[in-house]
Amino acid sequence: MSRRSGILEFAVLGLLRESPMHGYELRKRLNTSLGIFRAFSYGTLYPCLKTLVASGWLIEEPSGDEADATPASSLTGRRAKIVYRLTAEGKEHFEELLSHTGPDAWEDEHFAARFAFFGQTERDVRMRVLEGRRSRLEERLEKMRASLARTRERLDDYTLELQRHGMESVEREVRWLNELIESERSGRDQRRSSPEGSAQQDTSGETGGLPRHRGDTPPDPSDDTAK
Structure with a gap:
């Protein structure tokens, strides 16, 4: 398959x-x-x-x-x-x-599908997928920066702008993931500190409260420019 x-x-x-x-x-x-x-x-x-x-x-x-x-x-x-x-x-x-959280879950299209069903996914699994996706993008961003540093002088203005656009797309998604991860952690901490929450294990699909975007559109993980 x-x-x-x-x-x-x-x-x-x-x-x-x-x-x-x-x-x-x-x-x-x-x-x-x-x-x-x-x-x-x-x-x-x-x-x-x-x-x-x-x-x-x-x-x-x-x-x-x-x-x-x-x-x-x-x-x-x-x-x-x-x-x-x-x-x-x-x-x-x-x-x-x-429940799977392996490398496939961090790739562009698979991550988008996994994220679409986060409401049905346990919190710990969500965290592992989000952190794995962030690590994958940080690796990609490092390679993109190294490549741009090597080839900058040989690129025309338009190709250079395209490279910058790709980097900005990846950077934006990393920031978005940071917000999601922090939100998940905050929700888990609040549940642990709550008298009602301490008596029940969180195996539901509830989120810790998704971060509000400051007028931004959530990044598209399948954006070709971010590869």
């Missing part, structure tokens, strides 16, 4: 954990809620759904309206609308994927 198809399967399982959906509705949610999938087509989505059904992680069901209209549908040749529903095994598999 390729990394890109793995990201799509993760996102499909995550969206269907929220509620069952038709394929069209699922594709719409992938495009609107998770912008990293804006280029995905039905030709990509449906093979993914078939794989997940074959794995036992999803089941196909006729929608409520279509179930009553099956005889008429067969006479007219129209295909009944299929609703995809997460199975218990699929939910368990998705929760296992949510």
